[in-house]
Amino acid sequence: MPPSMATAQLTSSSVPRMSDPSNSSTNTVAGVTDLVLTKQILNVADRYIEVILYVSGVCGAFLNIFTFLQKQLRTNSCSWYFLVGSLCDLLICNIFILTKILSLYNPQSYGQFARTLFWCKFGNFSIFTFPCLSSLYITCASIDRFCSSSRRAAWRKLSSIKVCRIVIPAIFVVWAIFSLHTVIAYDLRQFNPNSTTISCTPDRSVYTFFVIIDGFFFALLNGAIVPFFLAVFGTLIILHVRQSQKRAVVAPAVARQTVDLGSLSATRTTNGNPARVISRANHSLIIMLLFQVSLTIFLNLPYVVIYLNNLFRSTPATPFSAVLSYIATWFYYMNYCKTFYLNTMSSQLFRSILRQQVLYMFNRTRTQLTVAWSTSAHW
Numbered sequence: 001m002p003p004s005m006a007t008a009q010l011t012s013s014s015v016p017r018m019s020d021p022s023n024s025s026t027n028t029v030a031g032v033t034d035l036v037l038t039k040q041i042l043n044v045a046d047r048y049i050e051v052i053l054y055v056s057g058v059c060g061a062f063l064n065i066f067t068f069l070q071k072q073l074r075t076n077s078c079s080w081y082f083l084v085g086s087l088c089d090l091l092i093c094n095i096f097i098l099t100k101i102l103s104l105y106n107p108q109s110y111g112q113f114a115r116t117l118f119w120c121k122f123g124n125f126s127i128f129t130f131p132c133l134s135s136l137y138i139t140c141a142s143i144d145r146f147c148s149s150s151r152r153a154a155w156r157k158l159s160s161i162k163v164c165r166i167v168i169p170a171i172f173v174v175w176a177i178f179s180l181h182t183v184i185a186y187d188l189r190q191f192n193p194n195s196t197t198i199s200c201t202p203d204r205s206v207y208t209f210f211v212i213i214d215g216f217f218f219a220l221l222n223g224a225i226v227p228f229f230l231a232v233f234g235t236l237i238i239l240h241v242r243q244s245q246k247r248a249v250v251a252p253a254v255a256r257q258t259v260d261l262g263s264l265s266a267t268r269t270t271n272g273n274p275a276r277v278i279s280r281a282n283h284s285l286i287i288m289l290l291f292q293v294s295l296t297i298f299l300n301l302p303y304v305v306i307y308l309n310n311l312f313r314s315t316p317a318t319p320f321s322a323v324l325s326y327i328a329t330w331f332y333y334m335n336y337c338k339t340f341y342l343n344t345m346s347s348q349l350f351r352s353i354l355r356q357q358v359l360y361m362f363n364r365t366r367t368q369l370t371v372a373w374s375t376s377a378h379w
Helices: 021-068 077-105 107-114 117-148 161-178 180-185 204-247 280-312 319-334 339-346 348-378
Strands: 187-189 199-201 257-260 265-268 274-277
Touching: 021 077, 021 319, 021 339, 021 348, 077 107, 077 117, 077 161, 077 280, 077 339, 107 117, 117 161, 117 180, 117 187, 117 199, 117 204, 117 280, 161 180, 180 204, 204 280, 280 319, 280 339, 280 348, 339 348
Parallel strands: none
Antiparallel strands: 187 199, 257 265, 265 274
């Protein structure tokens, strides 16, 4: 299970032994001092950064959901993948980041809550399920835009509301079933028979299997497999868009007949050769997706590198590795807080729809308040 990677064991064994016996004690003390000081500074920074990430992530997820539910976007299949991805991001912020904030500001209450059987099972299930679902849905959005921009009619038919309404719940059900092993196997138990400490862990007989599934596979999926598919389909989308632009025929003197192709619009010239031109909504979604893909790859890679390094590392922790671990963890959390702000910066259509709805709600509220005030003043 992907815990916070920034925790370091501050013991004398975590400092490298020096070859010179006369300097080993001095170097050990200096190493421990540096590591303790670094961890104290990072803990203070972590308290503020986690709160900033949580507030920005929750607000951004709500605004994302609000915008993608508008009529101009909800008729597009890609918008639905973005919508359910935003729902997953909202759950991650309220389950993952919020509990991290609680552990930083009130460790005693968090300790009591973390030792409950409910959190042992539900927490591990959620932490394993929702980050993977968020990654899978953005991958589906990439595949949807790839099919939408394709020349082949059979592939373009896959980019439809009908298909996404099947794919979205199917992915959720399949991944939820796959994640049930966390609910079944994790329990409050003494992992070490000689210890009195109770922890949420699988049985020792299957511990290695769960390290591979919940540790290695989780990091590999989110940090390598998903970024690979995002990079591949992102590149193919760019190639499709460029080919579509080259095929577009701009001939004002030629009579044209527009044929609806669902996600694309086709212009048929008199010589019978179609020149598909990407609509404004599709173009905006493609731009948003490409920005999402690029930043998702950038933010996920440090996490998987540091996580796998910590999983198999035999060398002691150093202040530099502690700093990298904290930064990788912040990047990992940021991946689920970025979507709204990236959409706002990259798409004029997204900004326009959001602005129109905000102004509409503001004017409507102001009108209602004015009418209520006039009625009360009249009586």
